[in-house]
Amino acid sequence: MIELFEFALSGNCYKVRLMLSLINLKYESRIVNGLEKEHKAASFLAMNPFGQVPVLKDKGNVLRDSQGILVYLALAYAESSWFPMDPVQSAEVVAWLSTAANEVSRGPGALRSHYLLGRPINLEEAKSVTENVLSILENRLTNRNWLATDSITIADIAIYPYIALCHQGKVDLFPYENIRKWMVRIESLPNYISMQGIDKQVL
Incomplete structure (x- = not known):
């Protein structure tokens, strides 16, 4: 199952959610606690050393940056x-x-x-x-x-x-x-x- 680590109010996270929906891909949302700086914790930095959302995990791959994730989803799952x-x-x-x-x-x-x-x-x-x-x-x-x-x-x-x-x-x-x-x-x-x-x- 695809996992999306995100903030609910982030426009960059939303664009990934929107793309996932448009191409009808199921995923699990992992809300990151920004107030507690969860995105700066060592466990999160191991996924994205920049300490930013969104991060997408799929098939053992860990992808960062909303633009990069859009490219991945388009090439891996969407029409050309x-x-x-x-x-x-x-x-x-x-x-x-x-x-x-x-x-x-x-x-x-x-x-x-x-x-x-x-x-x-x-x-x-x-x-x-x-x-x-x-x-x-x-x-x-x-x-x-x-x-x-x-x-x-x-x-x-x-x-x-x-x-x-x-x-x-x-x-x-x-x-x-x-x-x-x-x-x-x-x-x-x-x-x-x-x-x-x-x-x-x-x-």
Whole structure:
């Protein structure tokens, strides 16, 4: 049985849960106690020396990092369209995974952490990064349904959570019609699951 070590309110953990649900994979959730620093304990650091969730265990393999776990699930269990092997398309998917780990994390993700969890950040920088990445996403989704290819890929799953949680970082998505339509397409997928804090889009 697949095991997912996670925080319930983590967008990065949620993207793994969402992917598991979309491809109809059963798993066991292992909630890590963040208040007691369980993710910094020696037993957890043996799985991920960075002391971060999510961590996924499957068939004796221990995998860390939400983007890396999405790649693993796509290649091991999903249809090839989730992570295409065409060199240009696969490079496009990886580029969006990098965006999820970089700009989305430093922008919308950081703002959410600040306003929801009280974490200190460079507020003006996070706002600037957020405005830039939302503008790029809005333009990218003009006349196209998905970010990387003509069908949904793990690129969309990697980007979606912290965009869907933007309101918790005091970011209004109303001006971004293309982004909101893209979110509706994701939220309409069979086996879609939500998480606390995500309100499904109504156009």
